[in-house]
Amino acid sequence: MAMTMTQKILAAHAHLPEVKPGQLILADLDGVLGNDITTPVAIKEFEKAGFDHVFDREKVNIVLDHFVPNKDIKAAQQSKTCRDFCHKHSVKNFFDVGQMGIEHALLPEKGLVTAGDCVIGADSHTCTYGALGAFSTGVGSTDMAAGMATGKAWFKVPEAIKVELKGKLSPYVSGKDVILHLIGEIGVDGALYRSLEFTGEGVQSLSMDDRLCICNMAIEAGAKNGIFPVDPVTLSYLEGRSQRPWTVYEADKDASYIQTITIDLSQLEPTVSYPHLPENTHLAKEGESIQIDQVVIGSCTNGRLEDMQAAYEILKGKKVKEGLRVIIIPATMQIYKECIVRGYTEAFIDAGCVVSTPTCGPCLGGYMGILAENERCVSTTNRNFVGRMGHTSSEVYLASPYTAAASALTGHITDPRKV
Numbered sequence: 001m002a003m004t005m006t007q008k009i010l011a012a013h014a015h016l017p018e019v020k021p022g023q024l025i026l027a028d029l030d031g032v033l034g035n036d037i038t039t040p041v042a043i044k045e046f047e048k049a050g051f052d053h054v055f056d057r058e059k060v061n062i063v064l065d066h067f068v069p070n071k072d073i074k075a076a077q078q079s080k081t082c083r084d085f086c087h088k089h090s091v092k093n094f095f096d097v098g099q100m101g102i103e104h105a106l107l108p109e110k111g112l113v114t115a116g117d118c119v120i121g122a123d124s125h126t127c128t129y130g131a132l133g134a135f136s137t138g139v140g141s142t143d144m145a146a147g148m149a150t151g152k153a154w155f156k157v158p159e160a161i162k163v164e165l166k167g168k169l170s171p172y173v174s175g176k177d178v179i180l181h182l183i184g185e186i187g188v189d190g191a192l193y194r195s196l197e198f199t200g201e202g203v204q205s206l207s208m209d210d211r212l213c214i215c216n217m218a219i220e221a222g223a224k225n226g227i228f229p230v231d232p233v234t235l236s237y238l239e240g241r242s243q244r245p246w247t248v249y250e251a252d253k254d255a256s257y258i259q260t261i262t263i264d265l266s267q268l269e270p271t272v273s274y275p276h277l278p279e280n281t282h283l284a285k286e287g288e289s290i291q292i293d294q295v296v297i298g299s300c301t302n303g304r305l306e307d308m309q310a311a312y313e314i315l316k317g318k319k320v321k322e323g324l325r326v327i328i329i330p331a332t333m334q335i336y337k338e339c340i341v342r343g344y345t346e347a348f349i350d351a352g353c354v355v356s357t358p359t360c361g362p363c364l365g366g367y368m369g370i371l372a373e374n375e376r377c378v379s380t381t382n383r384n385f386v387g388r389m390g391h392t393s394s395e396v397y398l399a400s401p402y403t404a405a406a407s408a409l410t411g412h413i414t415d416p417r418k419v
Contacts, residue, residue: 001018001020002252002253002254002255002256003018003019003251003252003255004160004195004197004251004252004255004256004257005133005197005227005229005249005250005251006135006158006160006195006197006225006227007019007020007021007157007160007195007255008249008250008251009116009117009118009134009135009249010025010027010118010135010155010157011025012116012247012249013027013028013029013030013118013135014026014027014028015028019157020157021157021158021159021160021256022156022157022159023156023157024154024155024156024157025154025155025156025157026152026153026154027118027152027153027154027155028118028151028152029059029118029119029120029147029151029152029153030059030113030114030117030118030119030134030244031059031060031061031107031112031113031117031119031120031121032059032060032061032119032120032121032144032147032148032151033061033062033063033103033107033119033120033121033122033123033126033144034060034061034062034063034082034121034122034123034141034144034148035062035063035064035065035066035103035122035123036063036064036065036066036067036068036075036078036079036082037066037067037078038122038123038141038144039062039078039081039082039085039122039141039144040078040081040082041122041141041142042122042141042142042144042145042148043081043082043085043145045141045142045145046145046148046149049145049146049149051145051148051149053089053149054089054091054148054149055147055148055149055150055151056151057089057090057091057092058092058093059151060089060091060093060148061091061093061094061095061103061107061112062082062085062086062091062093062094062095063095063100063101063102063103063106063107064079064082064095064096064097064100065095065100065101065102065103065106065358065359065360066359066360066364066366067079067359067360067366067367068096068097068100068359069097069357069359071366071367079096082094083096093110093112098333099333100333100358101331101332101333101334101335101358102298102299102300102303102331102332102358102359102360103121103123103300104123104125104126104128104129104212104216104300105212105300105303105304105331105332105335105358106331106332107129108128108129108131108132108208108212108237109241109332109334109335110241110243111238111241111242111243111244112243113129113132113134113136114132114134114238114242114243114244114245114246115132115133115134115230115234115238115242115246115247115248115249116133116134116246116247116248116249117129117132117134117135117136117246118134118135118136119134119135119136119137120136120137120138120139120143120144120147120153121136121137121138121139121144122138122139122140122141122143122144123138124138124219125138125216125217125219125300125301125382126138126139127215127216127218127219127223127224127225127226128212128215128216128300129215130215130218130225130226130227130228131208131211131212131214131215131226131228131234132228132230132234132237132238133227133228133229133230133234133246133248133249134227135225135227136225137155137224137225138219139153156193158193158194158195158224158225159193159194159195159257159258160194160195160196160197160255160256160257160258161186161191161194161195161196161197161223161257161258161259161260161261162197162199162257162259162260162261163182163196163197163198163199163200163260163261163263164199164200164202164260164261164262164263165178165198165199165200165201165202165203165206165263165265166200166201166202166262166263166264166265166266167202167205167264167265167266167267168202168205168265168266169205169206169210169265169266169268170266170268170269171417172270172402172416172417173265173268173269173270173400173402174210174213174306174310174400174401174402175206175207175209175210175211175212175213175214176213176217176271176301176302176380176398176399176400176401177268177269177270177271177400178206178210178214178263178265178268179213179214179216179217179218179220180217180271180272180273180278180281180398180399181263181268181271181281182196182221182261182263183217183220183221183273183278183279183281184271184273184279184280184281185261186221186261186279187221187279188220188221188222188277188278188279189221189222190221190222190279191218191221191222191223192222192223193222193223193224194222194223194224194258195223195224195225195226195227196218196221196223196225196226196227197226197227197251197257198211198214198226198227198228198229199229199251200262202263202264202265203228203229203231204231204232204233205265206228206233206265207233207306208233208234208237209304209305209306209307210306211228211233212304213301213302213304213307214226214228215227215228216300216301216382217278217301217382220278220382220383221278229250229251230246230248230249230250269283269284269285269415270283270284270285270399270400270402270403270415270416270417271283271284271399271400271403272284272287272378272397272398272399272403272413273384273397273398273399274287274384274395274397275384275386275395275396275397276384276385276386276395276396277384277385278382278383278384278398283415284399284403284406284413284414284415284416285415285418287397287412287413287414288410288412288413288414289412290376290397290412290413291376291411291412292324292376292377292378292397292407292411292412292413293324293325293371293375293376293377294324294325294326294327294369294371294375294376294377294378295320295324295325295326295327295377295378295379295404295405295407295408296327296328296329296362296363296369296377296378296379296380296381296389296404297311297326297327297328297329297379297380297401297404297405298327298328298329298330298331298356298361298363298380298381299329299331299360299363299379299380299381299382300331300360300363300382301380301381301382302380302381302400302401303329303330303331303332303335303358303380304331304335305335305338305339307331307380307401308328308330308335308338308339308344308401309342309344310400310401310402310405311328311344311348311401311402311404311405312342312343312344312347312348313402313405314402314405314406314408314409314416314419315347315348315351315353315405315408315409316347316351317347318351318409319351319352319409320351320352320353320408320409321408321409321410321411323411324352324408324411325354325369326348326351326352326353326354326408327353327354327356327361327362327368327369328348328353328354328355328356329355329356329357329358329359329361329368330355330356330357330358331358332358333357333358335358336357336358339355351408353408356368362379362381362389363379363381363382363383363388363389364383364388364389365387365388365389365390369389370389370390371389371390371391371394371396372390372391372394373391373393373394374391374393374394375390375391375394375395376394376395376396376397377389377394377395377396377397378397378399378403378404378407378408378413379396379397379398379399379404380398380399380400380401380404381396381398382398383396383398384396384397384398397413399413400416402416403415403416406418406419
């Protein structure tokens with residue numbers, strides 16, 4: 001039977017010659033991930049079930065990133081619970097203050113996920129690692145607990161949607177615009193429990209940071225996972241970085257897809273998702289009448305080095321709109337340091353921005369940029385649900401770093417090609 005890329009990875013990890021959509025399988029895991037919000041719940045279930053050790057101390061990854069450095073006593077207690085557990089079980093890949101980063105930027109950067117892996121994480125944006133040619137998906141804390149103990153997880157094999165990419169992105173258009181466009185086309189449930197498999201000659205023009213961003217938001221279309229083929233861009237990223245040998249899986253030419261979507265990258269324009277769903281997309285050039293109070297550039301979606309560079313290109317030598325709050329959050333300590341070395345940080349501060357150490361912070365309404373009543377924010381994060389970043393009457397507009405930075409200069413939604 002012909003299989004897609006995702007189906008081949010799942011079959012290999014279930015030790016089966018083939019799998020079919022809808023089939024229930026028990027698969028071996030190459031990695032289990034948790035953060036400071038989801039891990040304490042998993043630890044409780046782990047101990048409640050009577051488990052006394054993790055299946056592999058090098059394959060359990062705990063990253064403190066949501067409320068770190070801790071914002072209050074509850075956050076401090078959650079971090080302590082994680083810290084104590086990792087010490088007790090000698091978990092190798094534990095990332096605390098000073099070493100942590102936003103989990104879905106940190107694990108690829110550290111080489112902890114590689115091509116051909118099967119990975120679960122107690123965070124919905126674990127689907128990010130499909131950019132590396134891995135199968136990765138978000139699960140609940142109970143599944144995380146079982147994964148930490150047994151190294152296995154149950155899956156229902158997903159059907160697949162082929163997303164064929166053609167052409168090449170224009171200047172000031174990025175991976176964020178690609179995924180917002182796609183979600184706008186198919187809706188937030190358009191890929192429900194399906195695999196989004198990106199293919200076509202347009203893939204080769206996308207950087208790894210573009211791909212990580214695109215796969216990160218696969219869940220916003222309801223997808224079980226997003227995945228890119230392993231090509232020279234992937235291999236260049238993995239060389240000297242991956243902590244394990246990788247395996248390259250390729251979809252069969254006659255693999256079955258329930259739908260094929262074609263996107264001409266050269267025709268895409270800067271895109272913004274209006275409240276209160278990621279599918280509510282509009283072109284950035286249509287938003288000039290929408291005044292904003294805050295801009296956030298960062299998150300597991302757009303806090304990587306290329307995102308910082310995009311913001312720098314727009315903001316260098318300029319000033320943000322008076323009265324506007326602009327918060328920039330590099331996603332890892334390595335990116336944070338590189339921003340300093342390259343002069344990005346100084347340019348951001350000179351422009352009137354505040355630069356934070358790595359944290360999820362405002363993305364989930366945690367801290368570092370909560371919105372008040374009726375305030376509006378252009379953000380490079382991944383969700384804009386009601387009350388996502390603060391008051392239930394506030395509004396979040398999702399955009400690329402280029403568009404967010406351009407909007408920071410004008411005080412309203414702005415096409416970056418116009419500044």
